[in-house]
Amino acid sequence: xxxxxxxxxxxxxxxxxxxxxxxxxxxxxxxxxxxxxxxxxxxxxxxxxxxxxxxxxxxxxxxxxxxxxxxxxxxxxxxxxxxxxxxxxxxxxxxxxxxxxxxxxxxxxxxxxxxxxxxxxxxxxxxxxxxxxxxxxxxxxxxxxxxxxxxxxxxxxxxxxxxxxxxxxxxxxxxxxxxxxxxxxxxxxxxxxxxxxxxxxxxxxxxxxxxxxxxxxxxxxxxxxxxxxxxxxxxxxxxxxxxxxxxxxxxxxxxxxxxxxxxxxxxxxxxxxxxxxxxxxxxxxxxxxxxxxxxxxxxxxxxxxxxxxxxxxxxxxxxxxxxxxxxxxxxxxxxxxxxxxxxxxxxxxxxxxxxxxxxxxxxxxxxxxxxxxxxxxxxxxxxxxxxxxxxxxxxxxxxxxxxxxxxxxxxxxxxxxxxxxxxxxx
Numbered sequence: 001x002x003x004x005x006x007x008x009x010x011x012x013x014x015x016x017x018x019x020x021x022x023x024x025x026x027x028x029x030x031x032x033x034x035x036x037x038x039x040x041x042x043x044x045x046x047x048x049x050x051x052x053x054x055x056x057x058x059x060x061x062x063x064x065x066x067x068x069x070x071x072x073x074x075x076x077x078x079x080x081x082x083x084x085x086x087x088x089x090x091x092x093x094x095x096x097x098x099x100x101x102x103x104x105x106x107x108x109x110x111x112x113x114x115x116x117x118x119x120x121x122x123x124x125x126x127x128x129x130x131x132x133x134x135x136x137x138x139x140x141x142x143x144x145x146x147x148x149x150x151x152x153x154x155x156x157x158x159x160x161x162x163x164x165x166x167x168x169x170x171x172x173x174x175x176x177x178x179x180x181x182x183x184x185x186x187x188x189x190x191x192x193x194x195x196x197x198x199x200x201x202x203x204x205x206x207x208x209x210x211x212x213x214x215x216x217x218x219x220x221x222x223x224x225x226x227x228x229x230x231x232x233x234x235x236x237x238x239x240x241x242x243x244x245x246x247x248x249x250x251x252x253x254x255x256x257x258x259x260x261x262x263x264x265x266x267x268x269x270x271x272x273x274x275x276x277x278x279x280x281x282x283x284x285x286x287x288x289x290x291x292x293x294x295x296x297x298x299x300x301x302x303x304x305x306x307x308x309x310x311x312x313x314x315x316x317x318x319x320x321x322x323x324x325x326x327x328x329x330x331x332x333x334x335x336x337x338x339x340x341x342x343x344x345x346x347x348x349x350x351x352x353x354x355x356x357x358x359x360x361x362x363x364x365x366x367x368x369x370x371x372x373x374x375x376x377x378x379x380x381x382x383x384x385x386x387x388x389x390x391x392x393x394x395x396x397x398x399x400x401x402x403x404x405x406x407x408x409x410x411x412x413x414x415x416x417x418x419x420x421x422x423x424x425x426x
Contacts, residue, residue: 040316041067042323045082046097047075048254049278050149050306051336052327059326066319074254075099076393085311086112092311094320098146100305102389103135106145110138113145114310119321121147124328132345135384136307146307147328148345150336152273153372154210154301157280160364161290162268166195172366176295182211182238185297189247192268199249202267204239204403205396206253210271211235213382214301219392219420220385226424228417231382232395236416240409243402250403259283271296273303274372278340281362293366302382305345343372387424394423 044052049072056068071093073081079102085092086109098106106113121144125133128148136146156179160170168188169175179185189200201207212218215231242248249267251258261267262284270276272293280291308327310320326332333344334354341360349355350373358369385391398416401407407415 039065039067040319041069042095042316042320043069043071043093044095044097044308045071045073045078045093046306047073047078048275049282049340050097051278051340051342054339055327055332055335059323066323068323076389079389082106082311085313090313092313094310094314094316095324096309096311097149098136098307098309099389100135100307101384101392103146103307104384105386105389106309107136107138107143108386110143110145112312113143114312114314114317114321115143115145116147116310116321116324117142117144119318119325121325127346127348129345129347132305136309146309147324149306149308149328149333150275150304150342151345152213152275152302152304153343154213154296154303155272155274155371156269156294156296157272157276157291157363158269158294159265159287159290160292162196162198162265163192166192166268168192170292172292172294175292179297180299182207182297183241186238186242186245186247189242189269190245193247196268198265199267200247200269201242202249202258202261202270203251203253204243204248204399206271207242207248208235208239208396208399209392210273210296210301210303211238211298213303214296214298215382218382218384219388219395220383220424222383224385224387226385226387226391226420228420232416232420233413236395236399236413239399240402240412243399244409248403250400252400254279263287271303274337274341274343274368275304275306276341277360277363277368278342281340288362289364291362292364293368293371337369341368341372387426390423390426391420394419 052070056070060066060068078097079099082092082096124147132148132151136148137144158175163170163175169178178188192200212231212235215234217227217230219226219228219232221227249261251261251266262280263286308324310317310324314320330346330349333346333349334352336342337344337355338358355369359365360368395416398407398412398419402409402412
């Protein structure tokens with residue numbers, strides 16, 4: 001998504017010291033324990049790698065009465081499950097992660113979530129990027145349903161050893177210069193596949209999403225009217241062009257074959273928002289030092305960025321809020337960035353030496369503390385409508401049909417329009 005960070009880069013330089021510690025507040029619990037000994041179990045639902053495992057261990061050590069259950073699932077399935085549980089009125093996790101692409105739909109159901117302002121979260125508004133705070137705020141501005149964890153930031157991760165074998169440059173600046181545009185990226189991909197007989201990128205959908213994130217307008221305008229002929233059509237056309245060039249390995253993110261692809265050399269490059277770094281490291285530890293990070297074609301952009309929410313139906317909402325609040329403190333946010341790459345939503349941290357000086361050894365000591373904030377600067381917000389999540393999934397499914405050769409490219413856009421319109425009415 002395109003974001004406006006110029007102002008906040010200046011704020012970061014001036015405010016880094018002031019954000020060294022966010023003042024945590026406490027609340028008296030109104031719920032009992034899950035066990036006879038008073039222990040409370042808190043379940044967190046999310047997807048991918050939020051960097052929670054080490055934080056879980058530390059929080060439990062500091063809070064002996066709390067046990068944390070981590071439940072990482074498939075991206076779309078987690079959002080669909082949360083929606084079902086909200087409708088049913090029970091069964092939701094104590095803390096549920098929500099991606100920006102689904103947030104407008106959930107904030108429209110603000111009455112089903114704990115109003116974090118009532119818990120004292122209003123003190124954090126000035127610490128967040130203003131658009132990030134607003135994304136999870138109800139339309140009337142009275143109910144805040146989530147606190148932001150990260151923003152995407154865009155770059156490209158590539159295997160320098162596979163590039164070398166294909167006769168391509170390997171230094172990150174030289175690689176960045178290969179693809180100033182997406183058309184040039186496709187050309188480089190064709191050169192790679194011709195030389196190696198292997199695919200260049202992981203999937204069409206993982207091209208479509210970052211390209212869409214660079215557009216000034218997404219699927220919906222601010223009146224929640226479907227607008228496909230702008231950004232979505234441009235991103236779709238480039239994606240289909242890449243599929244016709246036969247450079248995609250045709251894999252589905254966070255599925256077993258995709259994970260295996262990181263270690264089997266099934267692809268050499270993929271769009272890499274900040275949160276992708278942790279997944280690569282966790283999935284393919286043996287490839288340490290072989291990956292590097294270059295600029296994204298087209299320059300800048302944002303893909304993804306999440307929030308933590310507390311569904312109102314939970315039995316332990318006070319304890320859940322205290323945990324959520326602890327997770328978004330600067331110390332934890334910096335730790336997550338260094339461990340899995342997630343770029344914090346709190347702009348003053350971009351001037352913190354713990355981030356600015358950090359180089360990721362897994363990615364050939366790439367200066368990620370410089371790369372991702374820089375990639376995110378100068379962007380303007382892209383509005384995401386109430387039906388953005390389901391609409392994106394519907395269009396992705398059409399892209400997969402083209403990739404699987406069950407739908408002809410020349411018929412694909414009409415099919416995407418039909419499926420997107422259906423999703424917008426659902």
